[in-house]
Amino acid sequence: MQKIPLSFAKSGMILARDVFRGDTPVGMPVCGKGSELTNALITRFEQMDVKSITVEGHPVWEEGDRSLNDYLRELDNRFAKTIQEPHNAVLHCVYKEYLIKAMEGYSGQQPE
Amino acid sequence: MASNQSDLKKSIMDTKTLPTLPNVIHKLNSLSDSDSSSVQEMAKIVSSDQVLSARILRLANSPSYGFHRVSTISNAMILLGVNVVKSLALSSSIIAMMEHDSIGLWEHSLGVGSAANLIAHRLKLPECEEIATAGLLHDIGKVIIKLKCSDVDKEIQLRVTTRQIYSLEAEREVLDTDHAEIGGWLAKSWFLPDKLSEPISFHHDVEKSCNNRVKTAVIHLADVLIKSSGFGDSGDDFVPSLQNIAWDILKLDKQLLDELVYELEDKLIEVKNFSFEMLSN
Numbered sequence: 426m427q428k429i430p431l432s433f434a435k436s437g438m439i440l441a442r443d444v445f446r447g448d449t450p451v452g453m454p455v456c457g458k459g460s461e462l463t464n465a466l467i468t469r470f471e472q473m474d475v476k477s478i479t480v481e482g483h484p485v486w487e488e489g490d491r492s493l494n495d496y497l498r499e500l501d502n503r504f505a506k507t508i509q510e511p512h513n514a515v516l517h518c519v520y521k522e523y524l525i526k527a528m529e530g531y532s533g534q535q536p537e
Numbered sequence: 538m539a540s541n542q543s544d545l546k547k548s549i550m551d552t553k554t555l556p557t558l559p560n561v562i563h564k565l566n567s568l569s570d571s572d573s574s575s576v577q578e579m580a581k582i583v584s585s586d587q588v589l590s591a592r593i594l595r596l597a598n599s600p601s602y603g604f605h606r607v608s609t610i611s612n613a614m615i616l617l618g619v620n621v622v623k624s625l626a627l628s629s630s631i632i633a634m635m636e637h638d639s640i641g642l643w644e645h646s647l648g649v650g651s652a653a654n655l656i657a658h659r660l661k662l663p664e665c666e667e668i669a670t671a672g673l674l675h676d677i678g679k680v681i682i683k684l685k686c687s688d689v690d691k692e693i694q695l696r697v698t699t700r701q702i703y704s705l706e707a708e709r710e711v712l713d714t715d716h717a718e719i720g721g722w723l724a725k726s727w728f729l730p731d732k733l734s735e736p737i738s739f740h741h742d743v744e745k746s747c748n749n750r751v752k753t754a755v756i757h758l759a760d761v762l763i764k765s766s767g768f769g770d771s772g773d774d775f776v777p778s779l780q781n782i783a784w785d786i787l788k789l790d791k792q793l794l795d796e797l798v799y800e801l802e803d804k805l806i807e808v809k810n811f812s813f814e815m816l817s818n
Binding site: 441502512513515516518519523 | 703761762764765766767774775776777778779780781784789791794795798799802803806
């Protein structure tokens with residue numbers, strides 16, 4: 426999932442987190458996670474002072490953003506000392522699958 | 538070297554130069570022990586310290602605790618209970634010590650607090666707030682090392698970077714003790730209850746915890762998860778061994794870890810935003 430400024434939102438993106446009025450969880454909830462964005466919905470968010478949203482995958486690439494391969498390499502480095510241990514091997518697998526899923530659909534894409 | 542190590546250990550554990558807790562916390566403890574004191578009385582004591590009150594409310598609304606609608610101290614006392622407010626007062630005072638000088642450690646601690654809270658809720662354990670507090674405070678020993686001997690802290694960092702070892706190993710080489718022992722010792726000298734001091738002392742060695750093994754196992758797992766995630770900076774970049782005893786006590790399996798990691802990573806976005814907002818204020 427990725428948190429993006431509302432100005433980068435495009436119809437077709439899927440919300441990964443609930444959206445609240447005024448960008449605060451104390452504000453009124455305006456749209457639930459899992460919803461697909463439409464132009465009308467984006468306009469409504471603008472009117473409700475929503476500044477940023479969190480969407481599924483990694484649709485917006487900026488210079489300096491790390492790719493899935495970068496994330497996986499860093500994960501391997503963190504587990505370098507303990508990957509041979511059975512419980513840590515399970516945990517490594519859990520994180521690897523999580524990262525692949527979180528970046529799903531965008532893994533081949535590189536920063537422009 | 539041996540005498541040097543013990544001199545350093547002595548100077549770190551010298552009670553005369555230990556940081557002290559705000560008076561309000563001691564007053565709150567004695568008031569909450571007495572049957573005749575009222576919630577209003579306690580709220581008044583806490584509210585008299587404006588900085589502490591602000592910190593408590595900010596922390597109550599942080600992802601580590603996640604109470605979103607607490608806006609006043611008396612509100613917190615009634616909604617959350619005296620024990621939770623005591624935990625909040627304690628953690629906010631201690632966190633104040635690391636907030637500005639050790640941003641990486643502060644983020645690591647916030648992350649472990651949030652992970653511990655999440656694990657405790659998921660496993661339906663009692664006293665989730667106490668567990669979150671233990672998570673926030675588990676590396677307090679590192680703050681003390683840095684606060685009292687910044688040269689030693691630099692030497693530890695140097696050994697970690699040049700030899701790619703765990704900071705725990707470097708601490709033992711330099712000090713003949715480690716942050717967990719120092720933290721546990723500090724918790725005892727502040728008269729913190731066992732349910733906080735044991736997870737602090739034994740989060741790297743769950744088996745040694747006698748009375749609070751489940752809480753200690755939760756903090757151990759929370760620490761391992763946050764290190765796996767690469768969130769914050771606790772001194773080195775390596776994931777520690779996930780101990781057998783913790784795996785068994787918490788009845789872990791791949792499916793449970795899958796669910797925990799998914800929820801935790803979602804929560805860590807909030808933690809990052811919270812930390813960013815706090816530091817920019």
